[in-house]
Amino acid sequence: MAAQAAMSPATGWAIVIVLGLLWVGLGVFWGRKAKTSEGFMLAGRNVGLSLGSATAMATWVTSNTTMLAPVFALTLGVWGMLAYSTASFGLILFALFVPRIRQLLPAGVTAGDFFRLRYGSFGWALFLLITMLYSLSWLVSMAIAGGDLLLALTGISYLQGMTLILVVCVLYTLFGGLFAVIGTDFLQSLIILVGIVFIGGLVVTQLDFAEAYEHIATYQPSLLKIAMPAALLAVFNNMLFGFGEVFHNNVWWSRAFAMRKDVAPRAFFLSGLLWFPIPIAAGFIALAAGPLGINIVAENQTGPTVAAAVMGNAGLGAMAGILILIVLFCSMASSIDSLLAATSDLLLKDVHGGLLGRQIREESFRKLAAGVIVGVGILAWLLAAPHWPIINALFISGPLVGSLIWPVIAGLFWKRVNRSLVLAGIILGSGLGVTAYFTLGWFTATLVGAGVSMLFTIASRLIAPKAFS
Amino acid sequence: MGTAGIDFLDREELEAGVSDNGAVTLAWEIEEGTRVILEQGIDDAFDDALVRYRGPDSGSVVTGLAEGDHYFRVGIEETGEWSPPLKVKVTFFDRSALILLLAIGGVVVGFTIGAIVIGHLRTRNEREEAGS
Amino acid sequence: MFSPSFLQGLIVLALVWTGLGALALVVLIVRDWIKGTLW
Numbered sequence: 010m011a012a013q014a015a016m017s018p019a020t021g022w023a024i025v026i027v028l029g030l031l032w033v034g035l036g037v038f039w040g041r042k043a044k045t046s047e048g049f050m051l052a053g054r055n056v057g058l059s060l061g062s063a064t065a066m067a068t069w070v071t072s073n074t075t076m077l078a079p080v081f082a083l084t085l086g087v088w089g090m091l092a093y094s095t096a097s098f099g100l101i102l103f104a105l106f107v108p109r110i111r112q113l114l115p116a117g118v119t120a121g122d123f124f125r126l127r128y129g130s131f132g133w134a135l136f137l138l139i140t141m142l143y144s145l146s147w148l149v150s151m152a153i154a155g156g157d158l159l160l161a162l163t164g165i166s167y168l169q170g171m172t173l174i175l176v177v178c179v180l181y182t183l184f185g186g187l188f189a190v191i192g193t194d195f196l197q198s199l200i201i202l203v204g205i206v207f208i209g210g211l212v213v214t215q216l217d218f219a220e221a222y223e224h225i226a227t228y229q230p231s232l233l234k235i236a237m238p239a240a241l242l243a244v245f246n247n248m249l250f251g252f253g254e255v256f257h258n259n260v261w262w263s264r265a266f267a268m269r270k271d272v273a274p275r276a277f278f279l280s281g282l283l284w285f286p287i288p289i290a291a292g293f294i295a296l297a298a299g300p301l302g303i304n305i306v307a308e309n310q311t312g313p314t315v316a317a318a319v320m321g322n323a324g325l326g327a328m329a330g331i332l333i334l335i336v337l338f339c340s341m342a343s344s345i346d347s348l349l350a351a352t353s354d355l356l357l358k359d360v361h362g363g364l365l366g367r368q369i370r371e372e373s374f375r376k377l378a379a380g381v382i383v384g385v386g387i388l389a390w391l392l393a394a395p396h397w398p399i400i401n402a403l404f405i406s407g408p409l410v411g412s413l414i415w416p417v418i419a420g421l422f423w424k425r426v427n428r429s430l431v432l433a434g435i436i437l438g439s440g441l442g443v444t445a446y447f448t449l450g451w452f453t454a455t456l457v458g459a460g461v462s463m464l465f466t467i468a469s470r471l472i473a474p475k476a477f478s
Numbered sequence: 479m480g481t482a483g484i485d486f487l488d489r490e491e492l493e494a495g496v497s498d499n500g501a502v503t504l505a506w507e508i509e510e511g512t513r514v515i516l517e518q519g520i521d522d523a524f525d526d527a528l529v530r531y532r533g534p535d536s537g538s539v540v541t542g543l544a545e546g547d548h549y550f551r552v553g554i555e556e557t558g559e560w561s562p563p564l565k566v567k568v569t570f571f572d573r574s575a576l577i578l579l580l581a582i583g584g585v586v587v588g589f590t591i592g593a594i595v596i597g598h599l600r601t602r603n604e605r606e607e608a609g610s
Numbered sequence: 611m612f613s614p615s616f617l618q619g620l621i622v623l624a625l626v627w628t629g630l631g632a633l634a635l636v637v638l639i640v641r642d643w644i645k646g647t648l649w
Contacts, residue, residue, distance in 0.1 A: 057647040058638055058647075102594055108598075112601075206632070227528070229543070230611070233617070239500075241576060249583075249587065282631075283634070304533060307539070311539075418590070422593070422597025
């Protein structure tokens with residue numbers, strides 16, 4: 010595991026604490042702009058193009074993106090990277106949803122508002138169940154990744170590292186709400202983009218392309234295969250997983266409500282464009298490992314191993330671990346903060362306010378919101394501490410979120426549906442998809458979930474449809 | 479049985495299993511500071527063997543292998559002792575099943591994107607007509 | 611097999627695109643700041 014940490018635990022602590030203090034400081038500063046509950050949850054509904062694009066892009070760049078892209082390139086080759094890039098399509102397509110979302114829900118706050126409006130209490134409850142499972146698995150797997158990262162790079166114990174990262178994110182989110190999340194996302198997105206270009210650029214300068222190609226063609230020919238089965242078989246499944254994640258989740262809906270009306274569609278479109286090259290730019294360095302003679306001992310450490318080696322070659326060895334830590338910490342933080350905010354919004358507005366029917370007075374809102382954010386943070390900590398493979402829960406949620414794609418499309422764009430059929434499609438799609446996960450293979454699960462739900466939703470338009478009220 | 483004590487870890491799993499993507503993780507146990515050589519051959523004679531790794535690490539992730547059988551052996555550089563050959567089988571996912579999967583996936587994704595684009599255009603026209 | 615020129619082009623394109631993305635964000639935020647449309 011942490012055979013040779015790239016830096017001492019003390020340096021690791023120092024970097025995370027310095028960055029943490031920066032984010033928390035900014036969180037407090039920007040949090041003062043939130044004068045009302047709406048300000049806290051939706052940043053004043055006036056976010057502009059630059060901050061809007063950056064926050065959508067940064068939130069979608071997780072540590073999975075920067076860590077898994079090299080692993081996919083290493084094991085699945087060129088198609089592995091290209092297939093991962095298609096995850097940006099969800100963001101681009103969401104741009105087409107936004108005008109309709111704003112039209113349908115002019116005072117909307119959460120995605121739950123939509124599900125309750127179009128599909129009643131039962132549909133709303135289904136949505137809450139699915140989204141909480143998905144969001145929590147995402148949040149917890151990020152926290153776990155944080156603990157693993159600090160352990161591998163600095164030798165800080167898993168529990169301490171994981172706790173540190175969660176505490177930092179919880180603090181600036183509860184002090185600053187969506188203002189803090191969006192503001193820090195902008196800075197984090199710049200760091201991520203510049204870091205990837207820097208490391209990728211270094212690799213390119215150290216590589217003789219012609220020689221490298223020959224090396225790969227000799228030693229790793231399958232990586233250059235155009236019809237590489239293992240890479241291709243998950244292409245559409247993963248694309249649908251990405252669609253399901255973006256189309257249903259309050260992380261994205263809250264941003265749709267937070268941005269200025271004319272800005273939101275362009276911001277999502279731009280964020281998808283910004284995201285598209287990242288898996289390739291971050292992933293290709295794994296292809297350089299063979300030609301540059303960099304030995305990979307553990308697959309999941311491919312990215313940091315290659316990055317550290319090329320930085321060492323360029324005489325920047327001491328900086329390598331630090332740069333990698335900063336880029337990965339930013340990738341995690343930009344997602345963890347969004348999940349904390351969006352999930353607590355749902356709990357506050359939809360569960361506390363909606364399901365339980367409790368009124369939230371403006372004066373007590375900030376305190377209540379802080380309590381919920383801390384509560385979600387503690388829950389995440391409790392689930393992350395035992396170091397279970399929560400990432401599997403995230404993958405299993407694929408068919409669940411996939412089964413929400415068509416209900417969202419129908420609810421936004423159609424005039425008449427048979428509600429019961431749509432809801433049946435969600436339940437059946439989820440059930441069959443999860444079954445497919447364990448029987449046919451993980452790479453079929455979301456495809457089955459989305460496909461079944463699609464059939465039921467289309468049928469709902471043809472069989473005894475009723476106009477939306 | 480190799481003459482050296484050196485051998486691949488998880489030998490049984492590696493030889494019993496099949497890699498569907500040409501990637502296999504090899505690991506071996508050595509003393510601190512020992513340098514090894516990892517060789518790959520098309521048969522267990524290792525004539526014209528490819529040297530995949532030379533150095534002090536205790537493992538190597540080998541990827542991009544073509545379909546078929548591949549043989550590996552790891553040896554200690556100083557003494558020239560080799561492990562017994564390890565046979566790794568690479569078989570890609572069934573071609574026709576792959577095409578079926580891609581076809582179904584393409585249809586679902588195509589319909590989904592189509593529904594979104596059409597829905598967006600229709601509701602946009604309605605908004606423009608309503609003058610909002 | 612993907613050709614060497616395709617691969618090289620893809621990688622260079624991805625890096626340049628990522629870099630331009632960072633630049634675009636900086637330009638956009640300066641523009642928003644000047645126009646007072648940040649948030």
